[in-house]
Amino acid sequence: MNLQEALMSIIPDPERVSSSPSVREQHGRDLSYHHPHLPDVVVFATSTREVSEVLKFANTHRVPVVPFAVASSLEGHIIPVHGGISLDLNRMNQIVEVCPNDFLVRVQPGVTREQLNATLKTYGLFFPVDPGANASLGGMAATNASGTTAVRYGAMRTQVLGLEVVLADGRVVRTGGMTMKTSAGYNFTHLFIGSEGTLGVITELTLRVYGIPEQTVAARAVFANLDAACQAAYGIIGAGISVGRVELVDERTVAAVNRFKQTAYEETPTLFLEFSGSRAAVQAEVQLAQEICEEEGCRAFVFETEGDARARLWEARHAAALAIMQTAPGKRHKATDVCVPLSKMPEAIRFAQQTIDRHGIYGAILGHVGDGNYHVSFMVDPDDEREVAVAEQVNDEIVEYALAVGGTCTGEHGVGLGKIKHLAREHADLLPLMKAMKAVLDPNGILNPGKVFI
Structure with missing residues (x-):
């Protein structure tokens, strides 16, 4: 058989x-x-x-x-x-239960974030984690995804209250529960989040959800160079503004988006921002953010309050990765994913730009700079050894810089295949413990073998 x-x-x-x-x-x-x-x-x-x-x-x-x-x-x-x-x-894509009075939902792993938010909208609620793609919630938990809203709401690990997980031998276990906090025993919920399918298969999630704010404003701030944009982002965070998103894109990203979406944004480094809350609070925070941006030489500060206009603005940001992919048909996408302490973010992005230029390759910089997480996106031909080697070298240098200043090799994408060597560099002392945990939960090594570590 x-x-x-x-x-x-x-x-x-x-x-x-x-x-x-x-x-x-x-x-x-x-x-x-x-x-x-x-x-x-x-x-x-x-x-x-x-x-x-x-x-x-x-x-x-x-x-x-x-x-x-x-x-x-x-x-x-x-x-x-x-x-x-x-x-x-x-096909496990059912929203099992919505508990609006408890601000939580229970969902199967195949439910996507857009599907969930379409349902929650009727309750005046939303789920905040937004990695850009319409990803499945099970996959988002498995990689501890975050994205554009993490600066305010945190990553998936912050939003998951409990899980149903099937272990390698078929046992079904439940972690956490339906309360906002617990101190009962070891935190197995957080162990499975970010484990990338190597410790168990997630079959149900209990998630926190939030009330839709009274007002939301999206803004776009245009700068002459990356340094100024980075300093403005750092200034906004440092001022204590309760900003919902702080997204940086460089001129190459804007150019790619313009071609892909038929938009006409000025092709210079740009911050995409979002503010939400009460009308009075939002108005004050937008004003302060604009002043900070202008102090850093902002050439234009445009904001949108109407829903469709905000959606169009964020669609342009979310389309960035696909737009970059369209710059080189037939090639494949590679992205760095480092995260650094906020104080190191402006110089880290400066280093990334210098590294790209030094190696003479096309690389677009974008990221969630409000929490220190940024990406350099390359298009490479997987069959061209030299092209792959140069992209890997740039990636390695950017990761090494991040680790040297106290950062991490992956802020949100996870380890998978691509960052195994970097995880070993970042957490060499913990690898034996990780492998021991893997051996306990998956002694025969059947769950997603070859990922995270070898």
Whole structure:
């Protein structure tokens, strides 16, 4: 009996246990430049029970299992480098319960953030974590995603109150609960968040949600150079303004967005900002932010209060990665993802720009500079060894700089395949403990093998 036949004894539906070349191809890559690798079989699960049965089988027969959702990851997390089973959770996409009086929801892992917010809007609520892509909430928890709103609301780890997780041997466990805090025992919820599918498969999440603010204002501040934009961002944070988003894009990013979205933004370094709260508070904070930007030589400060106009402005920012990808059709996307202490952010971005220029390659700088997290995006041909080597060298230098000033090799994308060596450099003393934990929860090494560490 082959693998597909064996799995069909668990899920007797040929449409949900597939070895079709096209389906396997779809599940063998993400948005990154990492080389694809096909799974042997793709299983489309619809319940925790099915996930449990698949993992019991896989654990018994030592078959690798890689959780999969919308494939928006950027470090090869969902690429099944050892073949085996790609466990697709997209059909587990039910919002189980909305508890508006408790400001929380329970969702299955395949629910996307846009799907959740469309439902929450009717309750006057929203879920704040916004990585840009319409990612699945299970995947966002697995990588501890954050994005544009982290400066105010924090990353996924801040928003997850509890999880249902299926362990490698098929056991189903629940962590946390429905309260905003707990001091009961070890924090296994936070252990699974950011574990990238290497410790268990998330099958349900309990999340915090928030009331929609009275007023939201989006603003765009244009500067002559990156230094000025960085200093303005740092000044806004330092002034204690309760800003919801502080996003930096350089002139190359703006140019790419203009071509991709047919917009006409001035092609110079730009801060995208968002403020929300009571009308009086927002008005005061926008005024103060504008003054700080003007002190740093801001050439234009434009803000939008109307919903559609705000959406168009943020659509331009969210389209940045796709716009950069369109600058080099046929190539693949590679992005750095370092995070540094806020005081080091302006000089860190200056170093990144100098490094790109020194190596003479195209690299666009953008990021969530309000919390010190920034990216340099490259387009590379995975089959061109020299091109990949130069991009890797630039990435390595940027990471080394971040680590030297007390930063991290990944602020939000996770380790996956691409940052294994950098994790070893950042947390060499903790790697034995990480491996020991992995051995306890996944002794046969079936869960997403080859990721995070080797």
